[in-house]
Structure formats: C-alpha cells, structure tokens
Amino acid sequence: MIQINQLSKKYKGAEDFSVKNLDLKVEDGEIYGLLGPNGAGKTTLISMLTSLLKPTSGSFIINGLNFKENKNELKQLIGIVPQEYALYPTLTAFENLQYFGSMYGIKGETLKNSINEHLEIMGLSKFANKKTATFSGGMKRRVNLIAGILHKPKVLFLDEPTVGVDVQSKNVIIEHLKLLNKQGTTIVYTSHHLNEAEIFCTHVAIIDNGEIIIKGVPSELIKNQTGANNLEDVFLAKTGNALRDYA
Template sequence: MDTTPLIQIKQVSKQYKGATFLSLDAVDLQINRGEVYGLLGPNGAGKTTLISILCGLIKPTSGEVLISGKSFKTDDKEIRKTIGVVPQEYALYPKLTAKENLLYFGSMFGMKKSELKPIVSTHLDQLGLLPFADKKIKTFSGGMKRRVNLIAGILHNPELLFLDEPTVGVDVQSKQAITTKLQELNKAGTTIIYTSHHLREAQDLCSLVGIIDSGKIIAENTPAKLISETEDARNLEDVFIELTGRELRDYA
C-alpha cells in the first residue's frame, strides 16, 4: 500500500502581479489518499488561489506542489489525467442536452463514445437524471444543473476530485443526492478536496478540515477535534468564527 501523501504542498506562496500582499504565504500541507478534505476560509483568504495551483491553472510564486509525487513542471499532462474539477459556475452548454454535454466532456478526457455511453447513463441514473437525458440544459432547474455539473467532472473516474461549492443554491433533495454520490465516490477510492461556505455540510462530509485565512493554514484537524478543542464551540461554524473573527470580508 502506497503511504506517500497524495498531495504535498511545500512552502507555497503566491503574489499576483501588482499586488502588495501575498495571497498565499508559505503554505505547508499534506493530504493523504482517501481523505475528504475541506478547505474552508473567509472570502479572500486564499482558498481559490490554492485550489487553482493544485489544479495546475496558475503557478505559485515560490514553493512546490507534488501530486502522487509528480510536479506540474515535468508531468503536467499525466497529473491532469488523474484530476477532476467541479467548478462553482455551471460548466455546461445550455443549448445541448444533458447527454450531449456529458459525451462532449468525456471526449475531452480522451474517452471513446462506446465506453462513454454506459458510464453517462449510469451516472445520470444514479443522480435521478436519466429521464431528462435528452432535455436541453437550459430547461433544467439549478439542482439538476448542479448534478450534471458533478457528473461532467467524474466521467473519467479521477483519483483526485476538486469541488467548489458543489451544492450552492440547490434544493434539499438535490443536495442529498450530491452528498450521497460524493460519499460513494470517496468510498470507492476518490480523494476529494472540497471548498464551501456551508459549514454544517462540511462538518458532516469531511474527514479532515483545514481553515485558511490571510494566505495561511491556521488550523487543521478532524471536524470533531476542532470542535472539542475550541472553547464553547458546538459546531464547525463556532470554530470558524472563533478562528477567523466576525469582521465582514466583503471585497470588490
């Protein structure tokens, strides 16, 4: 059994051009295979920057990121094959049907149509969308779009899945369907990196939580231990407020 951390983040810093501050400040982090890791933080704390670096979308100013011991500098294509990304924005074509969208995204992963069709049908069925497979995305509710969005990111059975607010703005039934699917994926071996402002959901879903603020990881542990180690905390939201404060983090 490979005990090497799936993700190794070594002294990673990021300063955007023209910025007077570091978006990430010497972050050190290891994430093991099989975790559901919640990366939580206020607006502007550095979550999106760190996830973007882990996905290979932007480069750090300094430091190193290794995924399965490989670096984007030398093994970019190989790493990308093992990653799935489910963005907060709907990454779907509204004038195409659900099935057409998924067949297209599957082809982008290099999958053949003959192998894709049963995979697409299985996922649609598991998420209650098979009766709507041939309906255009523009007719779907928000919850239905979220479920298709999730399927688009997991068609190639990624080893590592990044999720940004996967249940934002959906109904209770869709949220339950998405959460159940994520738990099944994790049980089957997929490591999940999850960001959300739904702290109750994170408390229930995540095996490990890292709280980031001002570009630094300021706490990391299981949800239960974070709660037990924070005075008067009843839940993860209490921990979050205690560590990051009550000051509004609006920015434009």
C-alpha cells in the same frame, strides 16, 4: 496523496498574496475540506493544484507526480468541479457530458454507458436530451459534478459543489461523493456550508488571508476550542465576526 510545500500566489497588480507559503498534506482516501471566509484563498489554492493557475513560488506533488514535470499526467489523474457551471447552455446534458468525457479520452459505448449510468444515479435520465439552459440550479450542479468524474479521477477537486441548490440535490450530491470516496477517490472540497463540512469531511483546514490558521479532524477541533459546540463556532473563533465583503 497531495504534498504542498510553501505554495504562494500573488496576482499581477495585487498588493498582497492570495496564498502565502502554504504547507499541507492530504492523505490517500481523505475527504479534505478547505474552509474560509470570502477571499481567503481557497479557490486560488484549488486553481493552482489543478494547473489552472501558475504558482508564484513553492511546489506541490499529487500521487507522486510533480506539477512542473508531469503536468499532462496530472490532468488525467484529477477531476475538477468548479464553482461556476462549466456547461454549454445550448447543448443537452448528454451532449455536454459526451464532450467532457471525450476530452479525457473516453469513447464509444464506454462513454455512452458511463454517461447514462451517472445520469440515472443523479436522477437526470429523463432530462438527458434537454438543453442545460432550461435546467434548475440543482440540476446544473449535478451535471457539473458528472462532468468532473466520468473518467474516475484519483483525486477530485470540488469548489462549492452544493452552493445554491435545494436540499434534495445537495443530499444526492453528497451521497454520491461519499460513494466515490469509498471507491478510492480522494476528495478536496471547499464550502461555506460548515454544518455540511463537519459531517462530510474527514479533515478540514481553515484558511484566512491565504494562510492555514488551524487544521485537523472536525470533532477534535470542536473539542479543543473553548465554548465551541460545532465547526461554525471554531470558524468564527479563528476568523472573527467582521464582514468579509470584497471586490
């Protein structure tokens, strides 16, 4: 589904590459976790794959489409759920979703029914006509997710989709993502919640300093790492214990 070849990104004025000659293959139907410390290059990688950032070098193909030649087709194929809330605070939940759905060409009753269905699934029906500025973090995360999946994307990119939410919201989000995956959506997901990733992801890649340092099935990575009992142990063994504060 996704083939990445020698992909690199160096920001203007930066001394180092944020992503360096990265190779990765994601198969159709996988839930692929991109894990790494702060500043490791996860968000930069997703931003390139979703055409929000232009790579410095390298290439990638999604569902057989080349990012240079098929940019518009790729945008219709993918869904994006960013780390920051991509919502207009002065609009209601329904109005936000109406706007984002229309951007993907969904109209009329089809759009209305899809919005209402997703709001029901996410437990937000009774808040449909409330401004999102009044919503809790978990509620905003759920609306944020709906905005990225209304058009039924073939590939869904999620950047920290459960950060800062309560356990109940996290559970609703993860269960719905599992359902989408069963229905045929390939998922690429970044997170700092390693216990969540261990259970949720079919495969993971640990990224540090813009490079993949290890990848594979979570259970196998744990099994092959001496003294590891979980994915967090593997993560620390590969990335170290030093603090990763950056500005």
